[in-house]
Amino acid sequence: MTLEITRRTLIGGLGAAALAAPAILHGQMLFNAYPFRLGVASGDPTPDGFVLWTRLAPDPLADGGGVPMAPIGVDWAVASDPGFKAVVQKGTAIARPELAHSVHVEVTGLLPDRPYWYRFMVGRDRTLLGRTRTLPLPGANVRALKFAVAGCQNYEDGLFTAFRHMAAEDVDFVFHYGDYIYEDRWRPKDPGHDGRPRPTVRPHIGDKPFSTDDYRRRYAQYKLDGDLQAAHAAAPWWTTFDDHEVEDNWVGLEDKYDTPAAVFRLRRAAAFQAWYEHSPVRAGMIPGPTGIAMHRRARYGTLLDAHFLDTRQYRTNQPCDDDFKPDCPAVTDPKAQVLGTEQEAWLARSLGGKRARWNCLAQQVMMMRLDRRTGDTVVPIRNMDSWAGYMTPRERLLERCRGLGNVVVLTGDEHQNFAGELATAKGETVAVEFVGTSISAGGDGGDVRRDAAEVRSHNPQLKFSNDQRGYLICSVTPDRWETRFRVMDRVTVAGEVSTRAVATVEHGVAGVVMG
Ligand SMILES: [Fe+2]
Known part of the structure; x- marks a missing residue:
């Protein structure tokens, strides 16, 4: 008789130990190099x-x-x-x-x-x-808070020296508005916003990422940077993501290449997994079949409620085929969404509670509806990837802010510093927005772009603009919010940081004063 070895008889013969979870390895001899190189x-x-x-x-x-x-x-x-x-x-x-x-x-x-x-x-x-x-207790009478706002760290465009400076600022926390990695592969750079060449300071390793391992390699390259590691080691971060963690200007299940949603979903899942693996966030943010439950709130005692928003996953497609364009009818689509119904209702409940002295909307894309036209253009030009492309949900949110007198919006994405005011369709100013520049994306930059004066002339709500790299430092007390625009002289070499401008908001007054 021949003995037929089947999977069942084999497992039976090996006993229960063969079915147990793999053994957990411990000890000295597992690695041939230092294992904590990513900080x-x-x-x-x-x-x-x-x-x-x-x-x-x-x-x-x-x-x-x-x-x-x-x-x-x-x-x-x-x-x-x-x-x-x-x-x-x-x-x-x-x-x-x-x-x-x-x-x-x-x-x-x-x-x-x-x-x-x-x-x-x-x-x-x-x-x-x-x-x-640790956070203060929810009811604690917090008298002062200091935090940093940063993001948009394109490895190819410059060094992360701004992070090294940020690590020395002694902040209570860091809000990261996304673009932690850039998905581009190395390529000769287009000219910058001032027509000057943008040198590739240090090239990305590998081609454009699609698989989880591709994205892991990109995160590993970024996280090997000692300046970035110093900023992480100095303070707790509230990490969010924007577009470049996956692909330029994606929203929902759509990328800009008309990739079928079922296919893009696979790439997004790979990118999300690598994001989770490299972010100091809770297990509740492990990506699931529908994505990542990323929006959340931090309560800094009675002083500040920080609402960390997700403006990518639940958004409807950009109107007018995206990009910087004149308004088309889809800009006023009544069905358009930025936050999606669930997140928007969650935020409305939080804002309606009026528990904290200040409400901070910490998010990714600009809420100010800037007219970007320059030269001979006679109609307004908008960034369709910002809230300006989504007038219906934008107006709903601004209406929620009306009368609160305590809403400050913090934003990234633009690779410029902006300070300005947010008004409803009826013209009532209801909130202030500070847009943080970038750690390195865009390269060295300069104080203002060539078109800055023209853009200012079309946008009275805009009180300040600057085109250097850096980060924001916000110092908040019960009666006053101060934002310092910390800018780098250069990022193509290890540069110095300085304060370019200070903006203040008085509690109860939805307006910004530049100093
Ligand atoms: Fe960016």
Whole structure:
């Protein structure tokens, strides 16, 4: 008689151990190089904790990061002092191959509104110390808050020295408005906004990303940057995404190449997975079949409610075939959406609550309806990828802000600094918007673009514009919001930072004063 070995008899013979989860590896000999080359990060704080992030990647640009394809135990610890004498929490997290051996530890049980320091360890290897901070209790009487606003870090266009300067600003948190990576492949650059050539300061590795491994490699290249690592290690981040984490100007399930939705969904899923793997966010943001539940709120005591919005996933397609165009009828489409019905209702409930002294809408694309026309053009030109292309939901949101006197909108995407005011269709000013420039996208830039005076002349609501790179520092007290525009002299070489302008908003007055 022949013995027929089937899968069932084989498994039966091997016993239950063969069916158990793969063994978790620990210890010294797993890597042939330092495994924490992508640094550490923290984010999404609560009054009793935060998320701690790292990723094992001794060979970050290789598929798999140079890590054995097995779950690996990563020890972590949190201390209440920078000398790491008083360890208050510690544990072991599992870095899983499914998630590129990234680690997202959701620490709880800590005290509110204070700094903590953390690190990760595997065998003898340990990370540098990161510094983070818990939220105040929801009802705490917070008298001052200081935070940074940054994004749009095109690796090819410049160095991330702005992040190094930002790390030294001693902020309570960082709001990142997206474009953490750029999906372009290396190519000769078009001229910049002033007609000057934009040199490729350091090229992207690899072609345009489509697979999860492609996107992972792009994140790894960016996260190897020491300046970016310093900014993560200095403060907790509230991370969002915009378009370039996936593809230029995507919305919903549409890209600009008319790729079938069912096909683009696959690419978006690959990009979202890599975004999650490299962001210090909670497990609730692991991408699912419908995308990522990204919008969320942070309450800084009674001082500030920060609403982190998602202006990509639920948006209807750009009107007028996108780009900078004259208005077409679709701009006033009554069915158009920017936030989608669910997120918009969530935001309306939050704004209606009036709990905090200030409401901050931390989001991606510009809400000011700027007329971009220059030269001989006789009709207004709008950015159809901004809220200006979506007049119906824009007006609904501005109407919600009416009478609050405490709404400040924070935006990215434009690669310019702007400060201005937001008015309803009836002409009532209801909120202030600060647009942060870019860490590097667009290259060195200059104080103002060639067309700046013309754009200002068509847009009385616009109080300030500037075309240098950098970030915003917002200092908020119960009666006053101050935004400092921190700008870099150069980004094609390691540059210096300075304050180009200071804008202030008095509580109860929906207007901005430039100083
Ligand atoms: Fe950007």
